[in-house]
Amino acid sequence: MAVIVQKYGGTSVGSIELIQRVADKVAAVRARGDRIAVVVSAMGDHTDRLVDLAAGIAREPNPREMDVLLSTGEQVSISLLAMALCERGVPARSFTGSQVRVRTTSVHRRARITAVETERLRKALADGEVPVVAGFQGVDDVGDITTIGRGGSDTSAVALAVALKADECQILTDVDGVYTTDPRLVPDARLLPRLSFEEMLELAGQGSRVLHLRSVEFAAKYNVPLRVLSSFRPGPGTLICKEEPNVEAPLISGIAFNRDEAQITIAGLPDSPDCVARILKPISASNIEVDMIVAATSRDGLKDLSFTVHRDDFLEAQRLVRNITTEFNGSRLSADDKVAKVAIVGVGMRSHAGVATQLFESLARQGVKALLISTSEIKIAVLIPESALESCVKCLHEDLGLARAL
Amino acid sequence: MAVIVQKYGGTSVGSIELIQRVADKVAAVRARGDRIAVVVSAMGDHTDRLVDLAAGIAREPNPREMDVLLSTGEQVSISLLAMALCERGVPARSFTGSQVRVRTTSVHRRARITAVETERLRKALADGEVPVVAGFQGVDDVGDITTIGRGGSDTSAVALAVALKADECQILTDVDGVYTTDPRLVPDARLLPRLSFEEMLELAGQGSRVLHLRSVEFAAKYNVPLRVLSSFRPGPGTLICKEEPNVEAPLISGIAFNRDEAQITIAGLPDSPDCVARILKPISASNIEVDMIVAATSRDGLKDLSFTVHRDDFLEAQRLVRNITTEFNGSRLSADDKVAKVAIVGVGMRSHAGVATQLFESLARQGVKALLISTSEIKIAVLIPESALESCVKCLHEDLGLARAL
Numbered sequence: 010m011a012v013i014v015q016k017y018g019g020t021s022v023g024s025i026e027l028i029q030r031v032a033d034k035v036a037a038v039r040a041r042g043d044r045i046a047v048v049v050s051a052m053g054d055h056t057d058r059l060v061d062l063a064a065g066i067a068r069e070p071n072p073r074e075m076d077v078l079l080s081t082g083e084q085v086s087i088s089l090l091a092m093a094l095c096e097r098g099v100p101a102r103s104f105t106g107s108q109v110r111v112r113t114t115s116v117h118r119r120a121r122i123t124a125v126e127t128e129r130l131r132k133a134l135a136d137g138e139v140p141v142v143a144g145f146q147g148v149d150d151v152g153d154i155t156t157i158g159r160g161g162s163d164t165s166a167v168a169l170a171v172a173l174k175a176d177e178c179q180i181l182t183d184v185d186g187v188y189t190t191d192p193r194l195v196p197d198a199r200l201l202p203r204l205s206f207e208e209m210l211e212l213a214g215q216g217s218r219v220l221h222l223r224s225v226e227f228a229a230k231y232n233v234p235l236r237v238l239s240s241f242r243p244g245p246g247t248l249i250c251k252e253e254p255n256v257e258a259p260l261i262s263g264i265a266f267n268r269d270e271a272q273i274t275i276a277g278l279p280d281s282p283d284c285v286a287r288i289l290k291p292i293s294a295s296n297i298e299v300d301m302i303v304a305a306t307s308r309d310g311l312k313d314l315s316f317t318v319h320r321d322d323f324l325e326a327q328r329l330v331r332n333i334t335t336e337f338n339g340s341r342l343s344a345d346d347k348v349a350k351v352a353i354v355g356v357g358m359r360s361h362a363g364v365a366t367q368l369f370e371s372l373a374r375q376g377v378k379a380l381l382i383s384t385s386e387i388k389i390a391v392l393i394p395e396s397a398l399e400s401c402v403k404c405l406h407e408d409l410g411l412a413r414a415l
Numbered sequence: 416m417a418v419i420v421q422k423y424g425g426t427s428v429g430s431i432e433l434i435q436r437v438a439d440k441v442a443a444v445r446a447r448g449d450r451i452a453v454v455v456s457a458m459g460d461h462t463d464r465l466v467d468l469a470a471g472i473a474r475e476p477n478p479r480e481m482d483v484l485l486s487t488g489e490q491v492s493i494s495l496l497a498m499a500l501c502e503r504g505v506p507a508r509s510f511t512g513s514q515v516r517v518r519t520t521s522v523h524r525r526a527r528i529t530a531v532e533t534e535r536l537r538k539a540l541a542d543g544e545v546p547v548v549a550g551f552q553g554v555d556d557v558g559d560i561t562t563i564g565r566g567g568s569d570t571s572a573v574a575l576a577v578a579l580k581a582d583e584c585q586i587l588t589d590v591d592g593v594y595t596t597d598p599r600l601v602p603d604a605r606l607l608p609r610l611s612f613e614e615m616l617e618l619a620g621q622g623s624r625v626l627h628l629r630s631v632e633f634a635a636k637y638n639v640p641l642r643v644l645s646s647f648r649p650g651p652g653t654l655i656c657k658e659e660p661n662v663e664a665p666l667i668s669g670i671a672f673n674r675d676e677a678q679i680t681i682a683g684l685p686d687s688p689d690c691v692a693r694i695l696k697p698i699s700a701s702n703i704e705v706d707m708i709v710a711a712t713s714r715d716g717l718k719d720l721s722f723t724v725h726r727d728d729f730l731e732a733q734r735l736v737r738n739i740t741t742e743f744n745g746s747r748l749s750a751d752d753k754v755a756k757v758a759i760v761g762v763g764m765r766s767h768a769g770v771a772t773q774l775f776e777s778l779a780r781q782g783v784k785a786l787l788i789s790t791s792e793i794k795i796a797v798l799i800p801e802s803a804l805e806s807c808v809k810c811l812h813e814d815l816g817l818a819r820a821l
Contacts, residue, residue: 025471059491065431066495067502074501077509078494081487085465088484089472095480096473103483107513108558129558152514152535 011176013038016048016144016166020183021240022086023053032093035139039099046130046140046173048166049090051082072117076156083143091141101139104129106146111165113147113155120147120155122164125172142169163224171231178233180220181240186247187219189411190264195403197412201262205252208262208354211388215352216267252356260364261355261409266402268395270300271323271346272380273330277339278312285314291329297322301383301392315381317392320346348380349398352390353409359386371408377401417582419444422454422550422572426589427646428492429459438499441545445505450540452579454550454572455496457488478523482562489549497547507545510535512552517571519553519561526553526561528570531578548575569630577637584639586626587646592653593625595817596670601809603818607668611658614668614760617794621758622673658762666770667761667815672808674801676706677729677752678786679736680721683745686712691720697735703728707789707798721787723798726752754786755804758796759815765792777814783807
């Protein structure tokens with residue numbers, strides 16, 4: 010008898026009819042003899058509607074009260090799903106984050122889960138009940154309601170699976186699983202039956218939106234197998250688990266991409282040791298995250314520094330850099346937000362040196378210039394002009410042999 | 416410095432604009448130097464919409480889950496009002512029933528408040544904050560969310576006022592206060608500046624819908640002054656408090672009426688001691704409440720029994736009575752739901768015998784037949800044909816001298 014945690018996202022519980030379907034699926038798992046706990050998000054656009062309400066009340070809604078407001082979204086979902094299960098004769102019991110005691114830090118709107126108490130959940134499971142738990146929310150040390158940020162229900166589900174020592178944490182969503190790249194862009198993208206945690210982390214970090222990055226980190230840290238599968242169509246989905254050394258891993262698992270970044274370049278800097286630090290310090294002090302960083306010294310002894318930030322932070326980052334570069338005579342600032350990032354990810358790269366060559370040969374054939382390059386052991390990411398993104402992903406998918414036989 | 420508890424009902428917080436107005440009113444009380452805690456209901460028809468959602472999920476929604484669902488309505492209101500106060504620079508903090516710990520019994524949908532913990536509320540008040548508390552909800556001994564029935568936010572407010580030893584509990588609503596009778600029916604009805612708890616209990620019990628009966632019982636038991644006033648217009652409203660023996664009370668305070676009742680009569684019963692009990696037993700066993708009861712023995716030695724039940728229970732009560740009257744040969748069942756009840760209430764009646772005479776003289780002049788009569792020390796209620804109700808209330812209001820000088 011396995012213990013399964015299933016998480017259903019907002020699109021999966023977006024209406025009364027969809028909640029009835031989820032109840033059928035949960036009832037089927039239980040009928041198979043497994044024990045199951047369910048984590049649900051708020052219905053469809055419920056959270057957006059609550060945000061709109063708050064926007065009508067205050068320009069900067071108090072964060073503590075915002076969490077009290079937003080947490081009602083999941084509370085509605087859990088009660089309705091538990092009712093639907095009871096109606097089917099499946100004993101079920103809903104739990105808010107406070108009732109489980111999903112303990113978190115006190116940073117409202119983006120709290121971090123510190124512990125999940127399991128006493129009430131274990132009792133419910135032992136009594137043959139299906140616990141239906143509100144995702145996205147928790148409670149801090151003084152009993153205040155907290156939320157853990159958008160997409161946080163994935164993390165709630167993994168935290169629950171860890172605490173319950175579940176055999177598998179299933180994320181049911183509106184896609185079939187993780188593909189070699191976004192199938193909306195590349196129709197012959199292939200469903201990946203299996204991925205390592207590391208690969209999924211790189212894919213999520215580079216732009217794949219299938220899973221929330223924190224949830225994968227959490228699952229990897231505690232080694233809980235994650236499975237992404239569709240809540241609408243049957244199929245095994247994608248299993249994300251510890252890399253098995255004996256398995257001959259494919260060279261490349263997938264291609265991730267995003268249009269979230271913008272590039273800032275300062276040319277003609279003095280080649281002094283502290284110059285990069287002096288430029289980046291005010292940026293990190295403003296809580297702006299820097300992704301790719303490249304610095305190179307040219308033959309004239311001057312240094313060029315390039316880095317990328319999220320597009321939301323682009324204007325603020327330029328302003329900060331402009332202030333500091335006045336200290337460096339002769340330096341020139343340039344900035345570009347018409348860029349995109351493409352990354353190829355695969356554990357097989359570790360033992361194969363040829364992947365980078367293949368990548369750059371393909372880019373060269375396409376006439377696409379790599380503006381910045383960053384690598385890890387199992388990833389190569391390049392920044393390219395945004396206009397080239399779609400055709401580039403399609404070509405790479407073909408050239409790297411990721412397409413399924415049609 | 417007084418401690419005030421204010422309760423705002425659903426119509427007072429029915430929109431963003433109305434919540435902003437409530438925030439202005441609360442801020443004004445605080446600016447006066449008083450300490451204030453606020454209890455709010457769900458916004459307008461929010462609760463009805465939640466009930467509709469549940470109706471789409473299950474024919475008989477699980478009561479525990481129904482409470483989880485319904486309690487989100489007030490949770491939305493408290494967060495929005497607390498945000499609106501914070502936006503005005505008034506420190507405020509919302510509390511769900513679970514967070515206050517409004518302790519209740521475990522009977523979902525109609526739990527009873529057993530205790531209100533005050534530690535967090537007192538701390539908030541001492542810190543200069545305005546606690547904004549969710550009405551209608553509580554928490555039972557195992558931490559499950561409960562609700563205390565429709566209209567229960569009045570009771571929540573009184574319970575909070577009792578626990579905080581507040582100087583006054585103010586119920587802000589869509590009427591100016593308690594009138595001598597319903598001013599929609601009788602335009603020259605007079606606002607009552609002051610009423611005793613007993614009078615308000617009788618008025619609420621006989622059909623006045625201004626206050627929830629349980630909340631008045633609670634306030635009377637713990638002697639917390641209640642004040643009903645409009646959340647839309649200025650004015651002192653009606654103060655409901657302990658009767659002051661030195662004050663010359665008016666003979667009659669008001670006239671209440673309702674169309675909720677239906678009459679069942681069994682004529683020709685044997686005059687045996689257990690006959691009334693045998694007829695009423697199955698009715699009370701089905702949790703049907705019986706209001707007025709009259710039994711009389713006629714000269715032929717047979718007994719007639721009449722009683723009233725709520726119209727919702729009329730068919731079921733008839734069925735039960737029909738079953739039992741088959742045991743009494745020759746008895747005849749008749750039933751009528753085209754009846755209404757009118758009651759005159761006033762503590763002054765205690766010392767004045769003439770009120771009943773005045774009442775029946777007025778009815779006689781109108782040609783209205785009293786079908787049933789029931790009395791208490793400060794009340795006389797009569798059941799009359801429903802068709803006569805409106806003109807009867809108008810005449811009585813005039814004949815008993817309740818109208819204000821126009």
